Amino acid sequence: MNDFVRFNKVAGVYWLKDPIKNVTIKVKLKPKDVPISLPKFEDYTTSHDSIQQDRSQEYTFKWQEKVFSAWELQRYMDIHNCITDTELTYHQMIEESDYEPSKVFTYVHDDFYLPLPNDSNKSNVSSLSSCFEKLWLKERVSGVVERSSMGNLFKSEESLSSEQWTAMHVVLDNSEYNEDSHLLLKQELTLISLYHNTTHNYLIMSPDVNDLELNPYDVEAAGIRLEYQYGIQVDFGETWHSEDLVTLLEKLYKKWLKRHKQLVRVSAPPLDRRLVCLTLEILTADNFDMDDLYVEYHIKIPEAVQCDGALHGRTHVTRSSCQDGSEKWAFGYIIELGLEMHIGTEITPLQMFFEVISTDWWGRHRTEGYTYLPLTLTPGRHKKQLSCSRPQENDKMAAESRRFFVGGCHLIKDLDILAKPQLQDANFTYVSTGLLNLRWDVVSQTHIPGFSTPQPSTSSSSAVLLGAEAVLRQYRKARAKLAAATKDLPCGDI
Known part of the structure; x- marks a missing residue:
């Protein structure tokens, strides 16, 4: 999971309702705003719209859609550079279709561009086991694994590594080329990393979605910010209905209100x-x-x-x-x-x-x-x-x-x-x-006498006063009954 925090931006987790193939990623890239020179008179005479131009470019990618950069096209065009099955597949794709190089391109799962989340966990488990073996504590660790909470730790690590992940990365090609489009200096900057957990069907995207105008991301390379900013938007497919989420939230809110009424108790102030x-x-x-x-x-x-x-x-x-x-x-x-x-x-x-x-x-x-x-x-x-x-x-x-x-x-x-x-x-x-x-x-x-309060607290001085009032009311009723029953009797008999 350490790869997720290398952006220093918040990662988003999305539970998927529809298949992952319906996900579409949109990246909007634009140069940073720099001081511009004042327009000349002939600029106004030709076209006023040319002064205010939107310099941003939008790139749209489907899940696991392979888009090539300029140096990738040059490499995979030559079959002698293709060794693995994936590289041969790319060569065939380029031969059969007319692909154009893109400044913002993709690495799909078969490219193995960055390690998967479970790879780091496997390495941690193996390194930890090797440390115990070097300390000659293997027998002791085996006993601990069977009987103590450390065993659950190892089991949780193994269960985590058994989860299946599929990755995709959107990358900016900031390489330098000569006039003949030959590569001089290779520089790639990762804009988005997406990891799909096929076991539990959720998507982790780092960094999270944002707005290019309100909260743009800066493109960074080795701690140096380049003259680019970008925004991210994700579409989860046409069959996603927000009404289902609203209904679920309303049901949860009703349950919360019902539970809250049972927990909240109002303590009334003392009388007068x-x-x-x-x-x-x-x-x-x-x-x-x-x-x-x-x-x-x-x-x-x-x-x-x-x-x-x-x-x-x-x-x-x-x-x-x-x-x-x-x-x-x-x-x-x-x-x-x-x-x-x-x-x-x-x-x-x-x-x-x-x-x-x-x-x-x-x-x-x-x-x-x-x-x-x-x-x-x-x-x-x-x-x-x-x-x-x-x-x-x-x-x-x-x-x-x-x-x-x-x-x-x-x-x-x-x-x-x-x-x-x-x-x-x-x-x-x-x-x-x-x-x-x-x-x-x-x-x-x-606290006005005669008015009841909802669920009064019995652990205060007001409860004592309420009990005294009840006793006084019963005493008055008994005295009234006694007076009514004995009003016709002589005083001596009473």
Whole structure:
């Protein structure tokens, strides 16, 4: 299987419904886009269509279709160069038909161009056996083969080598020829390798199909990319119906839904309590002066709210990237909080403070900006862009010098100043810096008495409350029956 990864591209595996002979491979080859000279005036006067020409060429091959290159035609034309039965067959084919050389040609299974997948496994098994024989452990290995898991390993290797494969390769002829079409330098570059497993009827193609315009493959030779790009398409025959696959997927989806309903259990919140799940994502930052940014956050929750999650943390350090002509820093950092409160409590917004900090190679950390978000727990998805600003001393010269040499000083001792500007000290002012982009989702859950929940979980405190409610209902019914039965009796008799 090592031959499959030599392309450094993903290989595709296709289970075949129809016979392999119906498979058609299409290769579209074109030179790479290079700078072109501006058209002349006479080019416009003759034909405008000649300026925009499609330089790509498409080659179509059927399974095990032999297409000859220029040097193959020259070789097989001379019968003295043909020794094997395959070579004699090619000579007869060329004699009986008028074949034209092709820049993109094929090697079929009888050419034995590359080793089959099971060849490498055979060599591994034989080399491993020879190593054991040299170590004089043959008797021991035979016992292990019969009784241990290593025996299953050898058996699996032998069973793999017993599988039957048929190969086909599509190759680019990049050889050099003289004026008389005689070969000067032979160079062949494999574009596609196809291996058909006749035992289980599936096809391995390396590399996988792609689109020439959206995702072209580069032609490489000894690590050097040539001035060609190509795309691959495969047709599995006219009798292949996608409706069968859609029907199969729909049946699998129905089975999955049925199984999923049996596995998923909904745990209802406790009575008279509200559960809120908050997921906030720090997306990106824009238009800051320094690079290598990270964000620290501090969250303050109301006293009536119980919180499960980290209320303080920081993101990773990220470098800038230029998008749409502006500097942008991508974070993608997620903050998850689980909140619990009484259902009748009026909840004030959460106070979220963010500080954007830069770092440099000298270990200096500079505050690039502060921002504040009063986050209300409104269910749904929300998105907001916050403006950042940093404090600066009134003495601008001293502030810039201190910021350059030691990273500045912490002028904000209490973050509540961001939420209450009236607490600001008169010794500094704010300077606008960049932007911070946030996105958050809020999900709220409550348990209303009298409404049943689907398959409630019995392993929580809500189960205890549900049991207490059931006992209380039974007690009320018994008390009502007792009152109805004894309402006409004197008090002394009761």
